[in-house]
Amino acid sequence: MDEIVIRTAGKNQVVNITEEVQRIVEKEMKRKEMKEGICLVYVPHATAALTINENWDPSVCDDFMAALAELIPKGKWRHDKVDGNGDAHVKAAIIGPSVTIPIKDGRLLLGTWQGIMLCEFDGPRERNVIVVCR
Amino acid sequence: MDEIVIRTAGKNQVVNITEEVQRIVEKEMKRKEMKEGICLVYVPHATAALTINENWDPSVCDDFMAALAELIPKGKWRHDKVDGNGDAHVKAAIIGPSVTIPIKDGRLLLGTWQGIMLCEFDGPRERNVIVVCR
Amino acid sequence: MDEIVIRTAGKNQVVNITEEVQRIVEKEMKRKEMKEGICLVYVPHATAALTINENWDPSVCDDFMAALAELIPKGKWRHDKVDGNGDAHVKAAIIGPSVTIPIKDGRLLLGTWQGIMLCEFDGPRERNVIVVCR
Numbered sequence: 001m002d003e004i005v006i007r008t009a010g011k012n013q014v015v016n017i018t019e020e021v022q023r024i025v026e027k028e029m030k031r032k033e034m035k036e037g038i039c040l041v042y043v044p045h046a047t048a049a050l051t052i053n054e055n056w057d058p059s060v061c062d063d064f065m066a067a068l069a070e071l072i073p074k075g076k077w078r079h080d081k082v083d084g085n086g087d088a089h090v091k092a093a094i095i096g097p098s099v100t101i102p103i104k105d106g107r108l109l110l111g112t113w114q115g116i117m118l119c120e121f122d123g124p125r126e127r128n129v130i131v132v133c134r
Numbered sequence: 135m136d137e138i139v140i141r142t143a144g145k146n147q148v149v150n151i152t153e154e155v156q157r158i159v160e161k162e163m164k165r166k167e168m169k170e171g172i173c174l175v176y177v178p179h180a181t182a183a184l185t186i187n188e189n190w191d192p193s194v195c196d197d198f199m200a201a202l203a204e205l206i207p208k209g210k211w212r213h214d215k216v217d218g219n220g221d222a223h224v225k226a227a228i229i230g231p232s233v234t235i236p237i238k239d240g241r242l243l244l245g246t247w248q249g250i251m252l253c254e255f256d257g258p259r260e261r262n263v264i265v266v267c268r
Numbered sequence: 269m270d271e272i273v274i275r276t277a278g279k280n281q282v283v284n285i286t287e288e289v290q291r292i293v294e295k296e297m298k299r300k301e302m303k304e305g306i307c308l309v310y311v312p313h314a315t316a317a318l319t320i321n322e323n324w325d326p327s328v329c330d331d332f333m334a335a336l337a338e339l340i341p342k343g344k345w346r347h348d349k350v351d352g353n354g355d356a357h358v359k360a361a362i363i364g365p366s367v368t369i370p371i372k373d374g375r376l377l378l379g380t381w382q383g384i385m386l387c388e389f390d391g392p393r394e395r396n397v398i399v400v401c402r
Binding site: 036037038051052053054057059060062063064066067071094095096099100101102104109110111112113114117134 | 310311312313339340345346349354360361364368402
Binding site: 211213220227231 | 304305306320321322325327330334335339362368370372377378379381382402
């Protein structure tokens with residue numbers, strides 16, 4: 001089990017963490033002398049999430065965040081009275097805190113256009129990302 | 135493989151099942167003499183779902199259900215002619231029937247504010263929750 | 269690790285792949301001489317997704333696609349200037365590229381009404397579906 005620490009920069013931000021996860025998977029699978037398996041990537045946070053999305057044109061991630069901001073607007077939630085971040089919790093619960101990816105030949109079996117994206121909905125904060133290979 | 139049975143009380147309801155899942159994980163990991171792994175929690179139902187969300191302020195779960203009710207309103211779906219619960223199916227398909235969580239030191243590696251939430255979209259019903267540790 | 273190839277027919281389409289996945293799971297579990305486990309189903313594509321939804325009334329899948337089309341309308345995304353499929357990327361990122369299902373007695377532990385659905389958001393295309401049993 002490994003951990004990546006990411007310092008996010010904005011209130012809402014998408015961070016491509018594919019290379020960091022890939023490095024951990026390669027190291028772990030070598031250590032375990034395994035070629036095939038599955039990789040669970042997990043954020044132990046209630047206002048961040050993980051998704052898989054195109055890794056080449058950054059406007060895809062902007063579109064994703066813009067869509068969520070429109071569907072789950074800021075400032076109309078009951079939890080806002082406590083923390084002011086009700087929208088961040090709803091977004092995180094819809095997108096979810098994990099992605100699971102097959103491992104083949106000791107590497108993540110991502111498609112050509114797929115990247116692993118940490119979604120920050122209430123930053124800037126320090127976020128932990130847990131990586132488990134089985 | 136273990137199973138939890140939950141009797142939901144309302145048409146739409148969020149039930150915090152974290153403690154029940156945690157107990158199963160601790161027992162299973164002890165039995166297997168394992169410390170690390172992953173836990174799959176799964177509902178075999180098409181009008182319920184699982185998510186991970188804040189476990190302290192209950193208004194976070196109210197906000198989540200209110201957001202879904204606004205995005206996927208009741209009464210405008212083709213399936214309503216069959217069962218009257220078209221909205222419940224769409225919500226369940228978007229949120230999804232499972233969550234997967236790392237296990238460390240024989241326990242779920244949830245964040246401080248994370249709880250496992252059974253989402254009932256067409257209750258009241260009896261719901262089964264499957265827990266698998268690998 | 270096995271792969272299913274699906275040729276989708278429309279721009280937006282839901283394809284029930286439950287039987288194909290079930291066949292692979294039964295074969296794999298027999299080969300591994302295992303009865304219990306988990307099955308990861310994964311699409312290595314950035315404009316397709318996987319979900320679990322009712323397998324009997326096809327209007328449930330029509331409702332699901334109609335809801336997404338209304339929430340994430342076509343033609344208003346920054347990525348449209350590159351590829352014209354910005355909506356497909358946002359939908360795929362929200363629904364996600366994988367489902368994970370328990371395996372019991374060498375078979376998928378799906379509920380009576382649950383089917384595994386490949387969601388095409390930018391077809392027609394050839395899509396690969398990866399199936400891993402652990």
